[in-house]
Amino acid sequence: MKDLNFCKDVTLAIADVWRKPDQHGIPIAVRFATLAAVLMRQNQGKQGAGLTGGRQQEDLFRDMLSYGDPRFTETGTPTVRDADYYFKGQPLSHKTIGFQGSGDLALAWSKNGPGGLVRNQFLASMVVMNFRDPKKSGTLRGHPQGAHVLPRDWLQANITFSSNNKTDSLIGAKEIERAMRFARSQGLFVPLAYVHTAGGAARVRLWYSGAEPAASALDPPTSID
Numbered sequence: 001m002k003d004l005n006f007c008k009d010v011t012l013a014i015a016d017v018w019r020k021p022d023q024h025g026i027p028i029a030v031r032f033a034t035l036a037a038v039l040m041r042q043n044q045g046k047q048g049a050g051l052t053g054g055r056q057q058e059d060l061f062r063d064m065l066s067y068g069d070p071r072f073t074e075t076g077t078p079t080v081r082d083a084d085y086y087f088k089g090q091p092l093s094h095k096t097i098g099f100q101g102s103g104d105l106a107l108a109w110s111k112n113g114p115g116g117l118v119r120n121q122f123l124a125s126m127v128v129m130n131f132r133d134p135k136k137s138g139t140l141r142g143h144p145q146g147a148h149v150l151p152r153d154w155l156q157a158n159i160t161f162s163s164n165n166k167t168d169s170l171i172g173a174k175e176i177e178r179a180m181r182f183a184r185s186q187g188l189f190v191p192l193a194y195v196h197t198a199g200g201a202a203r204v205r206l207w208y209s210g211a212e213p214a215a216s217a218l219d220p221p222t223s224i225d
Contacts, residue, residue, distance in 0.1 A: 003125050003151035007188050010087050010127070011149045015190045017068030032064045033192055036131065038199040040099055057096040058084050061129060082107065082123040091124035099131045099196050103140040103173035109166055119169040122155040128180065131194050139173035140180075146191040148183035155179070 018029035036057060043053035062085040065072035076086030083091030095105045105128070107119040128148045132140050159179065162170045183189050 001151050001153050003153045004186065006087075006090060007125055007149045007151045008186075010092065010125070011147075011188045011190060013069050013071060013087065014065065014127075014147050014149070017065055017072075018190065018192070020068050022067075028064060028068050029192060032060070033194045034198040035060055035204065037099075037194065037196050038202050038204055040131065040196070041199075042203055053098065054096050057129065058094045061085075061094055061096075061127070080123050093122075093124045093126040095126060095128045097128065097130045097132045097140070097176070099133055099194075100136065101132070102138060103132060103176050104164075105171045105176055106167040107161075107169035107171070120161055122152050122159070125152040126150045126155060128176065128183075129192075130180065131196075133196070139177050143177065143180055144184075144189075144191055145194045146189055148180045149188040150179050150183055151188075154182065158182075 018027065018032070020028050022028050022031050024031075039056050039060065040053060043056070062072070062074065065085065066074070071088050073086050073089075076083065076089040076091055080091035082093045084094040085092055093107075097103050097105070107122075126149075128150060130140070130143060130145050130148060132143070132145065134140075134142050134144060159171060159175050161168070162172055164170055180189075
C-alpha cells in the first residue's frame, strides 16, 4: 500500500498535536475533546443536526490540527473534491462518528438521479474520528474512541458501498468496524479521552471567539472530568 507510510506520518502528527499545550497551557487533546462535547450536545435533538454537527466537528478538527502543526492546511495541490484538509499538501477526508448512533458514514449524504454524480471512489485517505461510547450496543461496541487513519488505497480495495434513502455512497457500520480494526492493527490510531458531559452547560459562541486577541470560543477548561 503506497498510502500506508503517509498515513503513519499523519497518525504521528495527530498524536504530537494532541500532546501540545494550547494558548492557555491546556493540552490540545483536552481542549478539543471538550469543544467536541459541547458542539455535540449543542446540536442534539435539532432538525438536520447530523449534517450540521458533522460539518462543525470537521471544521473543529481541521482548525485544531492547523493550530498545532503548520503541515496541516485547508488547501493543497492538487485540489481533491473529497478533501476536508491536507497534510504536507496531500488530501485527507474527515468523517465523524458521534457519541450515539449507528456508526454509518457516507462519502456524501445526498442521492443523485439518473445521470447525476456518482460518489463511488475514494479520492483521499480518511481520518475517522470516533466519539461513540464503546459501552453502547451495536456494531461498534467496544471500539475505542479516537482518530483512525485509513489509507486511500486500502479503502478503495476493501470497502463496499451500499445505499439507503439518504445516500448512494453509504459506508455501513460493519464496513467502518472492519476499517477501524485494520487501522489499529497497523498502528494508525490515536486514542482520545472523551467525556460527553465535558464543558457542562457551555455553548460555543462564535461572536466572542474573535472579540480580543486572547479570546476563545469557550472559556478554557481545567479538566474533562
